Amino acid sequence: MNESLFPEKLACMKHPLIKPDTVEQRLYQLNLAGKALEGSSLVVLPTGLGKTIIALFVIASRLQRFGGKVLILSPTKPLVEQHTAFFKKVMTLPEEEVLAFTGSVAPAERERLWAQGKLIVSTPQVIENDLLTKRISLEDVSHITFDEAHRAVGNYAYTFIAEKYFESAKNPHVLGITASPGSSDEKISEVCQALHVENVAVKTERDRDVLPYVQEKEIEWFQVQLPAEMAEIRSYLEKIFDDRLGTIRDLGFSAGSGKYVSKKDLLLLQKQLQGEIRMGGDPKIFTAMSVVAEMMKVNHAVEMVETQGLETLRKYLEKLDAEASSSSATKAAKRLMDDLYMRKALYRVKECDVEHPKLELARKIVSEQLEGSPDSRVIVFTNYRDTAEIVVNALSGIPGVVPIRFVGQGSRYKDKGLTQKQQGEILDKFRAGEYNVLVATSVAEEGLDIPSTDLVLFYEPIPSEIRSIQRKGRTGRQHKGRVIVLVTKNTRDEAYYWSSKNKEKKMLNSMHGLEAVLGPTGSKKGSKLSDFESRAVISDIGGKKIEGEEKERARHENRDLTIDPTDTAVDLDCDRVSKESKEEENEEEKERQKTLIDFETLSGKESAYKTKVPGMESSEIEPGTVPLRIVIDHRETKSGVAKTLDRLGMGLSFAALEIGDYVVSDRLAVERKRTDDFASSLIDGKRNLFAQLSDLARVYEKPVLIIEGGDLFTSRQLNPNAIYGSLISIAIDFRISILYSRDEEETAAILKILAKREQTENKRDVNPHGKKSASTLAEQQEYLISSISNIGPKAARNLLLHFGSVEAFMKADLAELKKVKLIGPKTAARIREILESPYKG
Structure with missing residues (x-):
């Protein structure tokens, strides 16, 4: 390696819109920014390596060249506030031109601020609403950055904003930034298509020009054995599951083809049954649907005992028991809780006080980390809120450990969420050291800027490669970091662990394949590399494996890994049911989804990005007509x-x-x-x-x-x-x-x-009823009369102009009413019928 390429202290960036001596110049960032300026681009870069810096370079270049406004979209309010503070700190723009838009800013105020803003950082839902209500226009926006760009799938606000942007902007340009776009070609392609991406640029921690800036990240996995008491409870649940599986087969259906039946298998069966109901409605299909509902609940209960512990399982079973006892309980819920083995499981859970061995291991790991380095920060990730609470309670009694639970805003069964203000306060105290352990659910996966996090502990593996990468990216930012994954032997923990690793590897291969198809092919019109001072070297790829993984992979290669990427169960106290799971369930129905091959011909073909609506030939409005x-x-x-x-x-x-x-x-x-x-x-x-x-x-x-x-x-x-x-x-x-x-x-x-x-x-006017929205006296009078059926706003005004008052209108006879323009014999008769008929209640 040429060491001269990486001096000990690199110069800072020089640009008219970037404050001097505020941003270090890194060659790989310049390289990626240069590629991004050659066309709308997706940049994939590991967490902690400066995706926001790349966006800064692109934004500065676009503003200098095209003027107008730039927009930065981030999925959460804390991220919006974080980005706004950064851009105010490093850009030469007046502070009043760098604005943050969230739902806490009133719509009318946003409309006013939009006119004065030069750089606007916003949550996508706010911009989506403002576009729909025509409060803002994207015509003069010369660039949009989509943070956490992997969210640009399905009905997420990113897809609509990108579509409107390319329809209306004079000089559209997009940068999507993410650490984890997804493992499948289809999902990556969907993101690219949604954002109108022309170029893809990928860097990994192993690339030669990135390596000098990467802090070592030690990744370990610790195994525990499921206690005999928990194995007994699991056996009761498995007996229920096997019995229901036999019922399904007796009804003539099958769930899965391998030894293990996963949640994905159950979802596929449920989808099959739904299709058959639409075709006919055989009573046995309804029976099968009810049985599948039981199996999904039992499947989740097994996951609880294997990966979480008895306290979490107890809360879940008590919730099911309460549901079965309610007046609105389904037959499936009642039948399940009446099962002898379920009653045995519930009884054993209540009398057994054995905790999951992961809990003691978590205490040991966190305690040793903070004893050895008292200034450390630790993040413990759990999939479920109940488990987060249990972990916090377990860590609270350890000297020197000050934990805090960090969950989302939504309230769950007997569990109120945190407001965004409360979340912000917790993060500030965590950074300051008032808390040194953050026990978090999925809400902490994306974008948290906590440079001093030394250890990330996975209480359980997760099969989603996107979420796994996001979690691991919370450490190893400015100094060496550790990632530890807790795994229960011979359980779905192991399947999830290897599933995630396989998907990460597949994602990297897919991204490099897509980069080869959509990477910049030379200098394009609009390229502005001259805005920056140098260009990065070509990267290569290398890497090393975690010690012992090959042996374990061989042991598990025959295990069923067809797990739903965000495997969560129905009706759970889970912090987030990821959108990705529903997308995967419905993959076969996505007729507009593209594969990598389709992207070879996308460039320049606008029609490839158009969304067609069933039954509609075009959304064009004919000239001279009034829009509906x-x-x-x-x-x-x-x-x-x-x-x-x-x-x-x-x-x-x-x-x-x-x-x-x-x-x-x-x-x-x-x-x-x-x-x-x-x-x-x-x-x-x-x-x-x-x-x-x-x-x-x-x-x-x-x-x-x-x-x-x-x-x-x-x-x-x-x-x-x-x-x-x-x-x-x-x-x-x-x-x-x-x-x-x-x-x-x-x-x-x-x-x-x-x-x-x-x-x-029928020439009808649009006139909402049922709400007194009128403010002036005249409007209230018009509203009162137009609330009568068949009387629109125009007819109401004509009646008031003719009679002079509501009282005179009420007293008018049939002949008088028929003299008014737009009031025919039928409408006049209807008016008199309403005014004269006795009220019968």
Whole structure:
């Protein structure tokens, strides 16, 4: 290696927009920034090696060359605040031009600040909402950085923002940065397609130009033996599982092809059964669905006892027991908790006080780390909140150890989450040393800037390569770090460990393959390498294996590793059910997904990035026509329906609707229900579905219910007759039209057709009812009259202008009413009927 390439102290970057002596010049960062400037790019770089610095170089270059604004998107508020502080510190821009946008900034204030901002750091949901509501435009944005770019899949806000950006910007340019884009070609390709990536650049810790900046990271795995008491409880659960598996086979179905039946196998079987229900509805299919629901719960219970311990298992089983005893319990829940072996397992869990050996090992490892280095910081990762609490309690009694639990915002069963303010305070105290052990769930995986973390302890392995890489990246940033993984012998811990390692290796191979296809092929128009002072050398790849891994891999190579990448069970107290798991379940249905081969011809083909909506030929609006409008409840912005409507060229307005989710005319409003939400509302009195639909039918002449999804009869294992009875009641008793859609895109297509029918063919105005939003007296008078069916805003104004007051309108007879423009004989008769008819309650 040429040592002169890496002097002991490199010079700092010199650029008009970067403050002098604030950013060290590293050749590999310059190399990656140069590649990124040759076109919209995805940069893959291990955590702690300066992905934000690369973004800084690209941003400075784009601002200097094209002006306008730049946008940096990060998935969480803490990351937004972290990035904002960094860019204020190192850039020469006035502080008032470097802004942070999160949900805590009022929409009207964001609109005002957008006009003055030059560099805006934001959560993607905020920008998505502001684009939908037309508060901002991306026309003058000359660059967007997508932090944690692996999130740009499915319905995540990144995909919509990128689409709108390339539609409207004068000089669009994108940089996606991530340490872990995913192991499969399909997922990596989906990220690239969503962000309109032209180039891919990859660096690893083993590359020659990166190696001098990499701190040694020692990775170890410690094994423990499952105690006999826990093995006994596991045997009871396995007997239940095997019995249900036999039932499934007796019904003519199969789960998995190997010795072990994983959660992925159960999910595939569930998907198969759902498809067969749609085709026919044989009673044995419903029985099989109910049995599969039991198996998934038992499967999770086995995971609890193997990988977490009896306290976590006890909480889970008590939750299942409470569920089975409730009035809304499913047959599956009752049958499971009535099983003799389940009662035995529950009894043994309650009387047994043996703790999982991982707990004592965790105490020993953390204690030794802090004894040897009292200024150390330690992060312990657990998959479940209950386990995090148990670990904190176990560590609290050790002298010199000051642990704190760090979880997400969402509240769970008997467990309230942390607000973002509380999360920020905990991290500040952790950095300052008030706490020296952070016991965290998945919320701490991405982006935490804690340079002094010396040890990362995995309480259990995780099969997701993305999350594994993110966790390991919390250490070894500025000095040597350790990663320790705790593994229970002969359990799914071992399968998860090797699954994750195999996927990491596969991801690296896929990324280099994609880099070969999409890497820069020479100087392109728009390249601006001259903005920087030097270029990096070509890298090579080498590496070493963890001692003893080959032997263990050989021992496990025949074990079933077809595990769901984010294997979590149904109805768990898990901190996050990763989006990746649902994406993997639905992979076969993703018709628009591309493979690496498809990317060979993507460059320059805009049509490759267009999203087609079923039933819609084009989203273009014909010249001279008034665009169709829909008023949407503001809570629906979280769904993909609003984004698809925007793509279809619809005029969208957002409001706090008390009745209905979508209003397409003065007489037609739509309530949208996902199949799981619809089924849950039938057994959960708090959801009050029929009260919602009653209001919809009372206020709107043409009420519509859209049921979205393909698992109406399987999402909650309800008796089919209960669902049929509810549908019949909605259609006949409430006189509500019921429409069905497969997904959010099809729902949007239906809404557009409804709007076209009402607004273009029937000339109806859009007029939401059920909420007094008027502020002036005139508006309140108009609203009062327009709330009568068949009277739109124009007709209401005509009536008030003709009669002069609401009271005079109320007293007008049939003949007088018919004299008013837009009021025909039928409408006049309807008005008099409403005003004169006795109220019957």
